[in-house]
Amino acid sequence: MNFGIDTGFYPLGSCTMKFNPKFTEELAALPTVTRIHPDQDESTVQGALRVLYELQDLLARIAGMDAVTLQPAAGAQGEYTGLLLAQAYHRERGEERHQVIIPDTAHGTNPASAGMLGFDLIEIPSKDGRVDLKALEAAAGPKTLALMLTNPNTLGIFEEHVLDIAQIVHDAGGLLYYDGANFNAILGRTSPGKMNFDIVHFNLHKTFTTPHGGGGPGAGPVGVKKPLEPFLPVPVIGLNGRGYHLDYDRPKSIGKVRAWYGNFALLVRAYAYILRMGGDGLKEVSDRAVLNANYIRHRLAGVLDVPFGGLRKHEFVASAAKLAAERGVRTVDLAKRLMDFGYHPPTVYFPHLVEEALMVEPTETETKETLDGFVEALKKIVKEDPDTLHSAPHNTAVARVDEVQAAREPILSWRTLKSPKPPS
Template identity: 40%
Template sequence: MAKLKIRENYHQARWDEPIIYELSTPGERGILVPQPEKEIKDESGDILSSLPENMRRKDKPNLPEISQKHVLAHYLHLSQETLGSNLNNDISQGTCTMKYNPRINEKLATLIQHVHPSQDENTMQGILSIYYRFENFLKEISGMDRFTLQPGGGSHAVYTAASIIRAYHESKGELEQRNEVITTIFSHPCDAATPATAGFKVITLFPNEETGIPDIEALEEAVSERTAAVFITNPEDTGIYNKDIDEFVRIVHEAGALCFYDQANANGMLGIARAREAGFDMCHFNVHKTFGTPHGCSGPGTGALGVRDYLARFLPIPTVEFNGEKYYLDYDRPESIGKVRGFFGVAPVVLKAYSWVMMLGAEGLKEVAEISVLNNNYLQKKIEDIPGVDVWYARGRHRLEQVRYNWIELEKETGVGTDDIMRRIGDYGIQHYWTSHHPWVVPEPFTLEPCETYSKADLDEYAAVLERIAEEARKDPELVKASPHKCASNVIVKPEELNDPDKWAVTWRAYLKKHRKE
């Protein structure tokens, strides 16, 4: 057995690296692009003149001028200042299943780099077949009848669900009446935010202190003829599984409303429990996470939304179909809510997830869930033994794939809180430590989800580092509060500016304009 080792002498590179535009030197080049030969120019003619006037640049693009060597050094410097799963022990992010992504799948995704969604569907039968087959996998895993892979992330899929619920009640002439959605405080924030964005009033249920989940009586009180749907995560972001979930569904259905199952926390249930058997009308998966593809943050991600057959007519267009001979895109769906994203989804993410499922098979998916739960319960036992740590709600009850802990006792004793520990943990080469969604319901929280890709040694190291930091907090609290000491990133001097839009700049040109340097 490998000896437990804390990285005492870890020290991350700190380059104080300028923005690449600040490294720019007029006239410097990384590569000289050869000019086209005269014969080619004569044959092609003046191509630019064929572009409409409003599509032509007035000025040359503002690109940095820098040599290859310095471009390489710049980005290598930045990479050395970045913590990540390739280099560090990260133990995932509670609620987000940030697991190791097989690199062979990244290679596979490059095979479709020349496929464009605007090309004739007859010329992209391969990727359409992947979409169709992966949808069938999700149908089997969840019990739903149809899926769309168009949404760009989990929250986007939940918003798509809210839009379909609007369309469903509108088709029955009940939308004006059914204007409320019920969720729970430890379901994901998007389960409240996206229905609100779709025009619904949101009612939030809080958990019973003893069980960690809302009482059935609280749900019965909230449900009425105004209820459009319930949006619920199970297990919630405490890791506690609601064993009465089918009873929740029955109560909502009896009121004439729909039930949406947020399955961003499905990593501990793959191949074990399905949304259909719990009675849900709809569910979603974070394909970019649960199915072994990078965490896309509603960018290069995919939120797969599944529905029962009576809701399939509302799915976004196009759907991917197969007529026995060829795969095709079906736009002829008059009751569809329309597009929710350009084209029909992020193909590389779907391909990676398809490959991940094919490599694992049905038994492998079940093993993913079993190891995730095993890892979580092992880590929970280790962390509960650290003085100053507590587990909020339902003490003594097993969690599934994550736990919401807290440092309340340590903070009272030393003044060191969870934000301080989050900064200090990087000094030991640990990449990830997540607190909670804001506002905090559980004081001084931290939420860990050690999914199936972490070894026992990883879990032991992570727990040992937290125990070391708790000891430091008692001996020298200012050491922890002043951290990080060995990381590339320092403490933010003015954290309040992160909430000031006037200080934000998402591009270099925007930065220059805001600071009146241009």
């Protein structure tokens, strides 16, 4: 009744659905993790603080940053935190900047985080699936707070001109924010720091494979370059002669975004995963993730179009537009039919600039056999009778679910269902 990574192939683009190691589950279940209270005296939680301290350091090194906070609960909260840090940085310089620049391929959380903070959003159109430098030059200026970018972008394309992008934003006095959702593509090859980003969030539930838990919990630590360090949320985990401690004495801090220190049980898992993989293993992670994505793309040539040329990194976006025009079969039909073959469908209808989009991210933990099976299934599906596809899925616990009806008359609880009045 429920499909997880352990059930089968889950190429959900942008979500990095890779194998969740079992040994990290065992570690996270230790009483020394589960049965400690966050208000305990520092002297009684030295083990926990050490894990946090060392994880801060490992993440900073991996990303080429100078300091890390582990507090944010998820990527979106990392973005929120990062934008607050950027604002604090500019204010320290006596500048009120309120424009956030975002490419049209950005994840929805980027504009939503900026919107929540009341910043003005400037969306710049892409050119050939990449940031249009001319459009960026026109958008950047004295009001630019930051550019939010993920590299590789959501099309899976590496922004080759990333240093020019950084130059334009920095020349305007703005900061560069790295959305770490696609970090799985570049481990050991480059880093956000090397690409001149100032702020980065990590999705530990993606790159560092803490389980997605049906939509959460995750963890979204934020790394920054030196000039932004004073503004990090309190407490920062420090080390002095007496041991590890919670440092609240940070007068320029933005304060808190979570009640305590972050999703500790997830942080323990990510820490153990990083120790297990190491620098050499993490590079292999990205190598294989990129190989797998490019391999599927290669094998799908002639089956589905993949707009925009060049290499892909860990994911690619195909389009069913031609199929829709010629045979009336849409992306949603392909996605639903894939379930009958035992696959979780790719991310669909995102990013918006690709018509009838299917965003495929296989991750590194899948074998060639699995990838070949997926390709063969798609090859078969696109030739099937349109009626079979429109009425798919056929082999699942329930048939196609009426999502329109659910939204028209929302029934969110037994209480509403049983209530004599029809819901408004």
